[in-house]
Amino acid sequence: MKICVLVKEVPDAAVEKRMDEGAKRLDRSGEKNLNPFDTHAIEAAMQIREGGAVDVDEIVAVTMGPESAFRALHKAVSLGADRSVHLTDEALAGSDVCATGYALAKALEGESPDLVLLGQQSDDGECYTIGAVVADHLKMPSLTQVIKIDVNAGKLRCERQAEYGYDTVEVELPAVISVGDAINEPRYPSLKAIMGARKKPLDTKSASDAGIEPDRVGEHGSRTEVLAISPPPEKEPGEVIEDEDTNETVERIVSWLHERKLLT
């Protein structure tokens, strides 16, 4: 079995994210990192490999992004992927969800995976939808927000929380599964794995290498347009207490509650 894990480079959690007002895109300058939600997808792939229910020949990390995104691939490899694919092309810049899903599906077609895993969302775009877009292009069954995967006789038994409680769904392979962050606790890479990551094969592909039609990607190929950016509705900031003396803190909380008649 071959597993592809879709990953993304995002601004580091410590960087304050903001919009580039001119380009009407996310300002992606500053320190970057592997999308933290993706580490759960890599860990899920590793647990399928280590679980022994199926032979996993290869785990391949796949990304689409600017030149700098190779670092996210190195991190993915240090966490367990065997090699990686970097789809990168100026023509892809500014792609919306529709265009990005199409481009990623084209990159995956070249790999013919049995299973595609991804995280539930990117830390910057927060779209939750790429998995289902990719799946429809690849004509594969798909589930998102999966918190448990069991592999059995060429099928996946997946659990997730849906609108009315927990659902258990059996999915035939090949499939696209996006995992929730409750699925596992990702491991930390060893120093050896971090050092070794640069030596693992990394394929760099242009849009034409992947067979992508140029008029379906980038800003021109996108079907949505950001018309305006505005600040959120104002909300009065609340009162904040820094707990230094806990007795005093508690006294202040109690009188705050009492003033609002919440202790009757």
Added chain:
Amino acid sequence: MSILVYALHYQGDFNKNSLGAVSEAAKLAKELGGECGAVVVGEGDDLSDDLCASLGRYGASKVYRARAPEGLAQPVVDVMEKVIQENGFRYALFGGGLLGFEIGAGLTARLNAGVTMEVTAVKVQDGKLVAERPILQDSAVVDVGYSGEPGIVIGRLNAFDARESGDGAAEVIDVDVELQGHSTKAVMVERGEQRGADVNIEDAEILVAGGRGLGNAEGFELCESLAEALGGAVAATRAVVDAGWYPYAAQIGQTGKTVAPKLYLAAGISGAIQHKVGMQSSENIVAINKDPNAPIFEFSDLGVVGDLNKIIPKLTEAVKAKKVD
């Protein structure tokens, strides 16, 4: 210009967010000079003519009913693709929830369509829909327009209120759809399983909610003691419910319950959007968290930065003492 909505149902009732989506689509369609259609998909006997026609009360003029597996997104994508193409719907709109995200995403690929998700409001501008979407943890709002057809709008949970429009029954039209191969390769084994004890948090006037910051399942004892002292109930975040620390019935937020008590006291909860949408209408929000940068402090009325293990036991005692006074 007409708008098509997916209406999710379960055991003979439509989902509240779906009814909200029908109401919103009906209002917008009127402004656009079109009508609101709704798609319902299921295999059970509960999908009766009367149930389907009842969507007319929220403003749907036609209801397209297809017999196909329910609770899964991909069969619905096949149905909506056919209904959109045969009837020329210009937009598809979904209420908040897991399936709406998946169906909307599938349609995006199928129809090479623009999609906007987590939408909190929709307006008509120059005869077209424009979706308002908060981004970057709600620190900015973007207006998104669509080029090409159709445009897909996926609402945030509770973004659209269900409103009875005073209209009569909708026309119910049966649609035959041959499902695509991949749409039949996911099969529901069990749906809607409730895990853990049944607790009622929706009627409580005071809720003490616990998150990952409690450290482990035992940490909920702190919340339970405080809730008892305050005369309230205990709620939980999705993360801790999925981790098995607390029952599913107590979960707040996306896919869980939506509450608006007089007091919502959040212990060790960071305040991710998925949680916020389930409790932001609470009258008074108090948050205790050791991380001063936790998003919950952005929308709490009283924020306490500190160690909940130190604060909550003393707070519980102080509340008890105050009540005796």
